[in-house]
Amino acid sequence: MNQLKPSLLDFTLKELTQLVKPSFRAKQIYGWLYHQYTDSYDAMKNIPKAMKEELSQKYLVNPMKIIRKEVASDGTIKYLFELQDGKTVEAVWLKMKDEIHEDGKLVQEAKYTICVSTQVGCKVGCSFCLTAKGGFTRDLSAGEIVGQVVALKRDNKHKHNRKINIVYMGMGEPLDNLENLAKAIEIFKKEEGLAISGKRQTVSTSGLSNKIDQLGAMDLGVHIAISLHAVDDELRTELIPMNKAHNIDSIIEAVKRFPIDTRKRVMFEYLVIKNKNDDLGSAKKLVKLLSGIKAKVNLIYFNPYPGTPYERPSYEDMFAFQEYLVKHGLLATIRDSKGIDISAACGQLKEKTEGEL
Numbered sequence: 001m002n003q004l005k006p007s008l009l010d011f012t013l014k015e016l017t018q019l020v021k022p023s024f025r026a027k028q029i030y031g032w033l034y035h036q037y038t039d040s041y042d043a044m045k046n047i048p049k050a051m052k053e054e055l056s057q058k059y060l061v062n063p064m065k066i067i068r069k070e071v072a073s074d075g076t077i078k079y080l081f082e083l084q085d086g087k088t089v090e091a092v093w094l095k096m097k098d099e100i101h102e103d104g105k106l107v108q109e110a111k112y113t114i115c116v117s118t119q120v121g122c123k124v125g126c127s128f129c130l131t132a133k134g135g136f137t138r139d140l141s142a143g144e145i146v147g148q149v150v151a152l153k154r155d156n157k158h159k160h161n162r163k164i165n166i167v168y169m170g171m172g173e174p175l176d177n178l179e180n181l182a183k184a185i186e187i188f189k190k191e192e193g194l195a196i197s198g199k200r201q202t203v204s205t206s207g208l209s210n211k212i213d214q215l216g217a218m219d220l221g222v223h224i225a226i227s228l229h230a231v232d233d234e235l236r237t238e239l240i241p242m243n244k245a246h247n248i249d250s251i252i253e254a255v256k257r258f259p260i261d262t263r264k265r266v267m268f269e270y271l272v273i274k275n276k277n278d279d280l281g282s283a284k285k286l287v288k289l290l291s292g293i294k295a296k297v298n299l300i301y302f303n304p305y306p307g308t309p310y311e312r313p314s315y316e317d318m319f320a321f322q323e324y325l326v327k328h329g330l331l332a333t334i335r336d337s338k339g340i341d342i343s344a345a346c347g348q349l350k351e352k353t354e355g356e357l
């Protein structure tokens with residue numbers, strides 16, 4: 001890990017300004033990186049050759065390359081990246097809203113979300129997750145987190161000033177790599193770069209309650225989403241072993257302390273698994289648990305993969321669960337199974353590719 005060469009994407013504009021003089025060069029380089037999505041020094045035409053040569057000795061422009069891409073029928077695109085050390089991570093490009101045309105006129109621009117990885121592997125060990133099976137390898141650097149978004153915007157010809165949402169929900173537990181995550185969030189927010197505000201960035205965590213507090217103290221203006229998945233500690237520990245150290249009550253208390261934009265809701269992800277947590281008794285407990293929190297519950301169909309003991313719930317049970325939550329005052333949605341035909345659940349493309357190599 002230590003011998004990995006840093007990249008220009010690892011630097012905030014302030015840090016880059018300290019690296020290159022005069023300082024307007026830093027802004028020019030930022031423009032190449034985040035407005036042109038340049039991935040080579042050669043392309044940076046207005047930067048002096050000597051400066052590029054000096055920088056290239058120490059820093060890569062781009063720390064990763066796309067080695068596999070799968071496009072689903074609903075427009076979801078899943079990418080597999082190879083990093084400098086040969087490790088691989090995934091990112092997903094999600095089309096959230098269709099373009100609606102009336103009389104041939106565009107009335108609603110398509111909205112996109114990028115799902116980003118923060119680690120190679122993961123320590124949390126969720127029993128339903130393929131990433132967990134491979135254990136933990138290493139944290140991603142800030143540049144490797146930033147690089148996923150730049151690469152996906154470049155590949156989809158998405159202009160730098162078009163709005164996009166980021167969810168830190170790919171491989172890894174983002175709060176277990178808090179320092180690099182926070183730096184990537186700052187880099188994304190920078191006006192001279194991609195200008196993706198905090199409110200367009202959502203950190204999805206399996207619930208490291210102490211780190212939720214630390215993220216809150218950084219006051220980055222981001223949203224949080226909690227992978228709750230269960231309403232009692234016994235089942236939650238079966239699904240997410242780390243629940244032993246960060247139980248449901250500690251997570252709920254940390255969420256209550258988190259600085260939340262008053263116009264927004266905290267998202268609770270609830271992976272619905274047949275005969276495990278899809279009954280109305282669980283729905284009732286969930287309503288009680290979230291009382292007092294401005295919450296939104298995202299019900300997600302469990303997406304089976306080879307070898308899993310868990311099953312997908314029925315449509316009837318899923319809708320009954322949602323109906324119960326809504327009737328009792330919670331905002332609850334059912335997540336589309338986006339990309340179901342390209343194994344878009346976390347870790348599945350990586351597993352598939354490694355199985356074929």
Ligand code: SF4
Pocket residue numbers: 121122123124125126129130131132170171172173206346
């Ligand atoms: S679901 Fe997320 S937190 Fe859990 S093991 Fe997989 S990558 Fe880690």
